[in-house]
Amino acid sequence: MLTCKEQVARSSDYLDGQLSFRERLMVRHHLMFCPNCRRFIRQMRLMQATLKVMPAPPVADLDALAERLANEHLKNKP
Amino acid sequence: MAAADDTLLLKRLLAGEQRAFKELVSTYQSAMRAVAYAIVGNRHVDEVVQDAWLSVVRNLGGFEGRSSLKTWLLTITANSAKSRYKQNRREVLLDDLPSPHGTVDDDRFSSTDGHWLVAPYAWHQDTPEALLTENELRECLEHTLLSLSELQSSVLLLRERQGLELEEICNLLEISLSNVRVLLHRARLKVFATVEHFEETGEC
Numbered sequence: 531m532l533t534c535k536e537q538v539a540r541s542s543d544y545l546d547g548q549l550s551f552r553e554r555l556m557v558r559h560h561l562m563f564c565p566n567c568r569r570f571i572r573q574m575r576l577m578q579a580t581l582k583v584m585p586a587p588p589v590a591d592l593d594a595l596a597e598r599l600a601n602e603h604l605k606n607k608p
Numbered sequence: 609m610a611a612a613d614d615t616l617l618l619k620r621l622l623a624g625e626q627r628a629f630k631e632l633v634s635t636y637q638s639a640m641r642a643v644a645y646a647i648v649g650n651r652h653v654d655e656v657v658q659d660a661w662l663s664v665v666r667n668l669g670g671f672e673g674r675s676s677l678k679t680w681l682l683t684i685t686a687n688s689a690k691s692r693y694k695q696n697r698r699e700v701l702l703d704d705l706p707s708p709h710g711t712v713d714d715d716r717f718s719s720t721d722g723h724w725l726v727a728p729y730a731w732h733q734d735t736p737e738a739l740l741t742e743n744e745l746r747e748c749l750e751h752t753l754l755s756l757s758e759l760q761s762s763v764l765l766l767r768e769r770q771g772l773e774l775e776e777i778c779n780l781l782e783i784s785l786s787n788v789r790v791l792l793h794r795a796r797l798k799v800f801a802t803v804e805h806f807e808e809t810g811e812c
Contacts (some may be wrong), residue, residue: 533722536697542793544766544775566727570712573731577800579766580736584749586638595661596630602665604624 532560537567541574614677622669633661636678638768640685646762646781656692660685679776686780702790707755707798708748708812709805717773731807739803748812752802754796763788764795 532540537560543549544557561568589595620628637657642737663684671680718725733739740746753761765783766772772780777788806812 532619533717534724534804535714535717535722537716538797539793542796546792548774548787548789558726564725569730570728573728573803574800576731576734576736576739577796577803580739580749580803581764581799582771583736584740584746584769585710586769589634589637592630592634595628595633599629599633599661599665600624600626602662603621603629603668606666 531563532578534560534564534567537561537564538570541571544571545578547573614673617701618668618671618673627743636681639766640681640792641763642688642770643682643780645684646759646766647686648693652689652693656689657685659688659692660733663688678770682772682776682780686782688696690782703757704789704794705755705757705760708752709762709798709802711794711797711801713797729804729808731803733807742806744812745803745806748802748806749799751812752799759783760791760795763791764799767792782789 537557538555540549540557544554561571584607617631618763619629621632640657640660641653644653644660654679662680665680667684672809675683676725716724716726716812729738753764756764759781763777766777767774774785774792778785781788783791
């Protein structure tokens, strides 16, 4: 049986589907019996989802850049 | 963005529609910046992204849709970054810089049986939207992201915000899968520690 520490060490690979079949079963088995690690994994997923929806900083000078690119494109058009 | 949307956007771009260029930039620039940041670091991001955009515009007619538009744009960005800085391409740094709220490290576990010594604190919120209503947490997260090494933060953002597969990240940044896994895991534990700290103390 994995320890909590070993479970945490494998958590990213578990979330990314990078574990072998056997290791995945070992993690699942540990999670079944360990509420602390279940909470850890649940909150790791929540952290991932939070980064996903956290807005990226807006593009500086978006209009100017778009205009420049459109002009560059028209200039290059055969 | 789905393939059908790519095709439509491409048509409008080829027609020279300025609004389409605006959409293109606002949709993809942050992913392109993350790729450039990983390869050349903060100092040269702007020029690399600018190079990449010009190259994109010049080659727009040649885009054949064999990959998604996003993959194509990111490949061009990676190439711009690499060609400009071929001479001083950096080693893959797995350096772990200190983060404002630490990480989930060995101290959290018993050295005898590997159990949690300090169990994960139960967060008050259970959706990303609820977490992000706290402006202070948002700022706190930005702060933690900035504390990561350039490579670590890029890998994290390309994976979580941009949804890239690990293999795509390996190919773009020319680093091994095992390095991507290490970078990602360390970055996640630091961000986890930041959210946990905020939820526990209510401050950054």
